[in-house]
Amino acid sequence: MSxxxxxxxxRDFLATSATALLATSAGAAAFNFTSSQPAAAAEAxxxxxxxxxxxxxxxxxxxxxxxxxxxxxxxxxxxxxxxRTSATLAAGDTQGVQLATMQKxxxxxxxxxxxxxxxxxxxxxxxxVTEIDGLDIHFIHVKSSHQGALPVIITHGWPGxxxxxxxxxxxxxxxxxxxxxxADAFDVVIPSMPGYGFSAKPTQPGWDPIRIAKAxxxxxxxxxxxxxxxxxxxxxxxxxxxxxxxxxxxxxxxHTNMPATIPPEIVKALAAGSPPPADxxxxxxxxxxxxxxxxxxxxxxxxxxxxxxxxxxxxxxSPAGLASWILDHxxxxxxxxxxSFDGEPEGLTRxxxxxxxxxxxxxxTAISSARLYWEHRQTAKAGFFDAKGITIPVGVSxxxxxIYTAPKSWTERAxxxxxxxxxxxxxxxxxxxxxxxxxxxxxxxxxKTLRTA
Amino acid sequence: MKLHKLATVLAFGLCFFSxxxxxSAAEDxxxxxxxxxxxxxxxxxxxxxxxxxxxxxxxxxxxxxQGIQLAKLKPLVxxxxxxxxxxxxxxxxxxxxxxxTTIDGVETHFxxxxxxxxNALPLIMTHGWPGxxxxxxxxxxxxxxxxxxxxxxxxAFDLVLPSMPGYGFSGKPTETGWGPDRIAQTxxxxxxxxxxxxxxxxxxxxxxxxxxxxxxQAPTGLLGIHINLPAVVPPEIAAVLAVGGxxxxxxxxxxxxxxxxLSAAAKMGNRSYATMMGTRPQTIGYAINDSPxxxxxxxxxxxxxxxxxxxxSDPEKSPDEVLDDITQYWLSNSATSAGRLYWEYGGRSVVFxxxxxxxxxxxxxxxxxxxxxxxxxxxxxARRAYPNLIxxxxxxxxxxxxxxxxxxxxxxxLRAAFRPLRQDF
Numbered sequence: 001m002s003x004x005x006x007x008x009x010x011r012d013f014l015a016t017s018a019t020a021l022l023a024t025s026a027g028a029a030a031f032n033f034t035s036s037q038p039a040a041a042a043e044a045x046x047x048x049x050x051x052x053x054x055x056x057x058x059x060x061x062x063x064x065x066x067x068x069x070x071x072x073x074x075x076x077x078x079x080x081x082x083x084r085t086s087a088t089l090a091a092g093d094t095q096g097v098q099l100a101t102m103q104k105x106x107x108x109x110x111x112x113x114x115x116x117x118x119x120x121x122x123x124x125x126x127x128x129v130t131e132i133d134g135l136d137i138h139f140i141h142v143k144s145s146h147q148g149a150l151p152v153i154i155t156h157g158w159p160g161x162x163x164x165x166x167x168x169x170x171x172x173x174x175x176x177x178x179x180x181x182x183a184d185a186f187d188v189v190i191p192s193m194p195g196y197g198f199s200a201k202p203t204q205p206g207w208d209p210i211r212i213a214k215a216x217x218x219x220x221x222x223x224x225x226x227x228x229x230x231x232x233x234x235x236x237x238x239x240x241x242x243x244x245x246x247x248x249x250x251x252x253x254x255h256t257n258m259p260a261t262i263p264p265e266i267v268k269a270l271a272a273g274s275p276p277p278a279d280x281x282x283x284x285x286x287x288x289x290x291x292x293x294x295x296x297x298x299x300x301x302x303x304x305x306x307x308x309x310x311x312x313x314x315x316x317x318s319p320a321g322l323a324s325w326i327l328d329h330x331x332x333x334x335x336x337x338x339x340s341f342d343g344e345p346e347g348l349t350r351x352x353x354x355x356x357x358x359x360x361x362x363x364x365t366a367i368s369s370a371r372l373y374w375e376h377r378q379t380a381k382a383g384f385f386d387a388k389g390i391t392i393p394v395g396v397s398x399x400x401x402x403i404y405t406a407p408k409s410w411t412e413r414a415x416x417x418x419x420x421x422x423x424x425x426x427x428x429x430x431x432x433x434x435x436x437x438x439x440x441x442x443x444x445x446x447x448k449t450l451r452t453a
Numbered sequence: 454m455k456l457h458k459l460a461t462v463l464a465f466g467l468c469f470f471s472x473x474x475x476x477s478a479a480e481d482x483x484x485x486x487x488x489x490x491x492x493x494x495x496x497x498x499x500x501x502x503x504x505x506x507x508x509x510x511x512x513x514x515x516x517x518x519q520g521i522q523l524a525k526l527k528p529l530v531x532x533x534x535x536x537x538x539x540x541x542x543x544x545x546x547x548x549x550x551x552x553x554t555t556i557d558g559v560e561t562h563f564x565x566x567x568x569x570x571x572n573a574l575p576l577i578m579t580h581g582w583p584g585x586x587x588x589x590x591x592x593x594x595x596x597x598x599x600x601x602x603x604x605x606x607x608x609a610f611d612l613v614l615p616s617m618p619g620y621g622f623s624g625k626p627t628e629t630g631w632g633p634d635r636i637a638q639t640x641x642x643x644x645x646x647x648x649x650x651x652x653x654x655x656x657x658x659x660x661x662x663x664x665x666x667x668x669x670q671a672p673t674g675l676l677g678i679h680i681n682l683p684a685v686v687p688p689e690i691a692a693v694l695a696v697g698g699x700x701x702x703x704x705x706x707x708x709x710x711x712x713x714x715l716s717a718a719a720k721m722g723n724r725s726y727a728t729m730m731g732t733r734p735q736t737i738g739y740a741i742n743d744s745p746x747x748x749x750x751x752x753x754x755x756x757x758x759x760x761x762x763x764x765x766s767d768p769e770k771s772p773d774e775v776l777d778d779i780t781q782y783w784l785s786n787s788a789t790s791a792g793r794l795y796w797e798y799g800g801r802s803v804v805f806x807x808x809x810x811x812x813x814x815x816x817x818x819x820x821x822x823x824x825x826x827x828x829x830x831x832x833x834x835a836r837r838a839y840p841n842l843i844x845x846x847x848x849x850x851x852x853x854x855x856x857x858x859x860x861x862x863x864x865x866x867l868r869a870a871f872r873p874l875r876q877d878f
Contacts, residue, residue, distance in 0.1 A: 068502075072742040072789030075735040076629045092629075095796055096736030205513045272696070300732035307722030310512040311520030311754040314740025314747020317507045321740020321747060328736040367509035374519055 045222065050127040050138060050198065052119055054362050059115055062319060062361055066110035069320045074099040083339075085332045085401070086290050091297055097324040097334070104341040105327075106320055109354050115362075118355040121166065127198070130222060132215040135207070138162075138198035139191035139219065144173040146185035150447055151225040153189040153216050157234020157258075158305075158369055159326040160430060161197045162190050163356045167436035172443065179437075183451060184444045191219060193235065195368035197359060202368070208375040209235065213242035217251065226250050229447055233257040233431055235372060244390045253393035253419060255446045257431040257439065261406045261414035262291065262385045270295065283407035290404035291385055294330070298403070301328055305370035306377040315366035322366050323357050332401040333428040347426070347434035387414035395420040395446020397439065399427035420446040482646060487551040487562060489543050489622065491784050496539055499745055499783060503534030506746040517759065518721070521750040529763045530746050533776050539784070542777040545590060553622075554646060556639045559631070560624035563615035563643065568597040570609035574875055575649040576867070577613040577640055578856075581658020581682075582791055583752035585621045586614045587778045588857040591769075595864030602861065607875070608868040615643060617659065619790035621781055626790070632797035633659065637666035641675070650674045653871050657681040657855055658757070659794060662803045668816045677817035677843065679870045681855045681863075682826065684809035685834035686715065691805045694719060707831035714828040715804070723756045723827070724802070730792035731800020738789025748788050749779050756827055757853030769858050804828065806838040819844035819870035823859070825852030844870040 075082065079100070081093040125140050140162055143149070152172065156164050168188075170177065175184035192199040194207045194215075216239065220228050228250055232240035237258035244254045262270070266288065269277055273296075276288040304312065314321040327337055333348075340348055360366055382388055385404060394415035398406040400423075406414075408421050422442035427435040508527070512519040549564045564586055567573070576596065580588050595602035596610040616623040618631050618639070640663065644652050651674050656664035661682040668678045686694070690712060693701055697719065700712050718724070729737050741748040753763070753775070761770045782788050801808045804827075818839040822830050824847070832845050846866060851859035 070743045070786075072735070072738045072786065073625050073627075076627065076793065091799065092796075094733070095793065096733035096738070099735070102739060201510050202513055203511070297732050300729040301736070303722070304725045304729045304737075307725035308520035308754055310509070310522065311726075311750050312740070312747070313509065313521070313526070313750040314737075314744040316509045317744035317746050318740045320743050324736050324739040328733055364507070364509065371513060371519065 045131065047128050047130045047222065050129045052122040052127060052198065054115075054119065058362055062358070063110055066106055066319050069106050069318070071099065071103070071320075083335045085335050086293065086330070086403070089293060089297075089331050094331070097327045098338065101327070101338045101341050102320060102324055105323055105350075105354070108341070108350055109319070109323070109357075113351065113354050113358075115355075115358050117351070118163070118358065122162075125166075125169070129198070130219065132218050132222075133211065135194050135202060135215075136200040137191055137194070137215060137219060139189055140169070141187075141189050141223065142169050142173045143187045144185040146175075146182045148183075148451070149173070149185035149187045150451060151187040151189065151220065151223075151228035152443070152447075153191065153220055153228065153230045154432075155191065155193065155212075155216070155230070155232035155236030155239050156196070157232070157236045158196075158372060159329055159356070159360070160234060160236075160433070161356055161359050162192055163352075163359055164430050164433040165190050168432045168440055168443075171436060171440040175444070178440065180440075180444060184448075186443075187225070189220065189223065189225075191216065193239070193369075193372065195371055196365055197363055201365070202371070205375065205378070207372070208379045209238045209242050209372075210379060212239050213246060216243060217246070217248045221250060227252055229253050229255065229450070231255045231257075231443060234429065238376070238384065241388055241390060244392050244394065245388060247392050251392065253395065253447060253450055254390075255395040255397070255420075255443050257397040257399060257427075257442075258385075258402060258429070259394075259396045259398065259406045259411055259414065260382075260385050261387050261410035262287075262383075263387055263410055263413055266410075267383065267386050281407065281409065283405070284409060287404045287407050287410070294403050298330060301325065302373055305373035307374070309367055309370035309374050312367055312370060315370075316364055319357075319361055322361055325366070326357050326360065327353075330403050330429050332403075333430060336401070336428055336434070347428075348430065352433060390415055391417065393417040393419045393450070395422070395442065397422040397424060397427070397431055397442040399424055399429075399431050399435075401426070401428040402431075403429060419449065422446070482554065484552050484554045484646060487553045487622070489546045489551070491539065491543065495784060499780070500534050503530060503745050506530060506534075506744075508746075521753050525763070526746070526750055526753070529772055529776070530749060532772050533745070533749070533780075537773065537776050537780070539777075539780050541773070542587070542780060545777070546586070549590075549593065551622075554643065555624075556642050556646075557635070559618045559626055559639070561615055561618070561639065561643060562622035563613055564593075565614075565647065566593050566597045566612045568609035568611050570599075570606045572607070573597070573609035573611045574871060575613065575644065575647070575652035576610040576871070577615065577644055577652065577654050579615065579617065579636075579640070579654070579656035579660030579663045580620070581656070581660050582620075582794060583755050583778065583782070584658060584854060584857070585778050585781050586616055587774075587781060588854050589614050591860035592856045592864050592867075595861055596867065599864075599868065602864065604865070604868055608872075610867070610871075611649070613644065613647065615640065617663070617791075617794070619793055620787055621785050625787065626793075629797065632794070633662040633666045634670070636663045637670055638672075640667060641670065641672035644674065645672075651676055653677055653679070653874060655679045655867060658853065659803070662798075662809055665809050665811065665814060668814045668818060669810060671816055675816060676874045677819065677871070679819040679821070679844070679867055681821050681823060682803065682853070683818075683820045683822075683830045683835060683838070684804050684806050684811055685830040685838040686711075686802075686805045687834055687837055688805075688807045690834075691802075691807065705831065705833060707829070708833060711828050711831050711834070718756065718827060726751065726754050727795050727802075728800050730795035731798065732796070734789060734792035734796045738792060741788040742786065745779075745783055748783055751788070752779055752782065755853075760825060760852060769860070774857065806834075811838040812840060814839060815841060817841050817843040817874060820846070821855070821863075821866040821870065822847040823851035823853075823855045824849060825858075826855075827853055843873055846870075
């Protein structure tokens, strides 16, 4: 089921909220701002340094709750069925995240796992907060030491955060240390989406991907960038695409690792639940089957968040509940993560996974982040993967273990100014997190020709 | 920390008790008396968890469109953790004769109340999700003792109220395959074990597909069924609803109203909980098994509760009523196992005639339409769906949880619906 559907337009409502004061939620209160809060609207556009810091009591409280986890009984299907990836998954295979995986995760999270390492890594980066469209937006901003570095704004997704992008910061800003040349350098801006991580939580409706895309352009211009590119996967891809559709003159190109390429006639066939059209090539047929399966059996979580995000109280009250919800994003990434907790890490370690989940917990953003699905449903005119008519230059990574692997044929149709079609040998939905080298290669290759302008 | 672990262990005391009974019975067909007795430590653990609820921020809208509203849930949870008394709920159950018997490898809990009147008609009634036997308790008096509730002695029923597998104090299946068809077979075996050779069945919500499956299977002795969530939606209407299409032409006013209600419910996403449990019951299971507030919100997310205020404005819908039910899910640790019934059904809707294979039902079927049900089944569709429809009545009060909300009216409907079948009895 696509989460895109007609709904009342709530934009009218927004005008009244644009100047609303920021709400401080329980989660936001946990952050220590090193600069004073803006005292007046005049200071709102200022860029304030931000330090990540959580009180030890919150870490202790999390550990206490982890230790007190009350378990359900085991799922009724086999491990093999639970771990099947999109290539082989069939209806009725999985019942969701396995009890054994969850118990390994909780055991590690509550004992050996050390959040302070992640906090130290975050602290080693320059963080800022600035108010845009009435909301405090957090971002990491790392400038390259190389002259002429190309500014890029990189957007995370759900259930991700800035943490899924940390591994690509150095390769992008410091290419000479990572198999690149000085000419590959980027200035990197990595914001937390509204309701996510260290950004504020909207208290009024209206923060859909379009509004976020507008805010990102404001952010880049506020940072003094008048010629930049944008990149994203998951929601980051949708937001980056919205930026491309708005095509502000400063945005010269985008790169996406979750390209929306499905042609209109295929969108119709999928909506009707038809079998794959007979004239599809092998890559197209596989993509069709992947998307059809995901819409039918893989979107339960997205559906729930798009329709009743607030009902998910259990996610903010139960660390185990939050962790399982976050693990169950798509079949391929789940299988990869589950193997990691079995002791076979390939790209995503236990710490990677728990750094991200712990950030969601400590910032109390499980529900505020879920509302992005709800917001999208209010205004979306097309499904996640439907081609949207972008005309500016686009680079693509079509990862083999993505929810669907965008065929080259569809990609060329969707993006008439295709800069690069990357097809890495490995990579799931969380490309920058799992395969930072392939990701970096594709991002460099995509924008190489634009640097001379 | 030790205290929490102890409490968690003690919370399983009930299951332990059941397991013990099961082991000694060694898969026999015996019917064993059962009493609910939750260890005090489990209740204290629940209260502690409730008191420590970690809340999200408020929804960003002023209606229910993002789910259970924070300001509505907080007072209920506060009362749950301070004023609410599970022991009263336990007493409600324990004043009734309860039993356990093992059928098809699963321990089945049931309440069994025989009428004092001779020739009472045996009736097996099935609850739904997020319900339990609690939603049916207020009908015990009217159904088994009609002369004390405005009825006649010849209206009396012997009442059997089982907890579905994976629900309440019944055991949790450890293999897949426990859909309505298998539950229906289990119920037939239960009635047989109780010595009933002629009986009727009733259900709303999941109780409707279970009762319908019984009617389809037509076990020896089953005379007919009454359902209050009938599966009357014809295939051509279901096809339009599946793609979100406009109303077909040529519908009667009542058909059009039913179509509009189902279409609006689909557009508002009223079945998102069913989609989630239909695809990944285990994933949502961790949160609602570990967080009492998470469980309460998830259960109250059922559209049947959308008009309940969980306050004392209506005695039939008091906070204690919903909390008895929610607390039973918590204490029996059955939030996850109960959700699996949706998975067994592949998330399909139980109101579509084709899904329920209603045309295969030859036994008599009776239907009552309650006005606040999620959709009002039109009689024209009902007659198409059920070839042997013996009773169809629209009443003026009550919703999805009809037995819970309007026990007297509900009981009167059952008396009227089953009256013709007593002549065969």
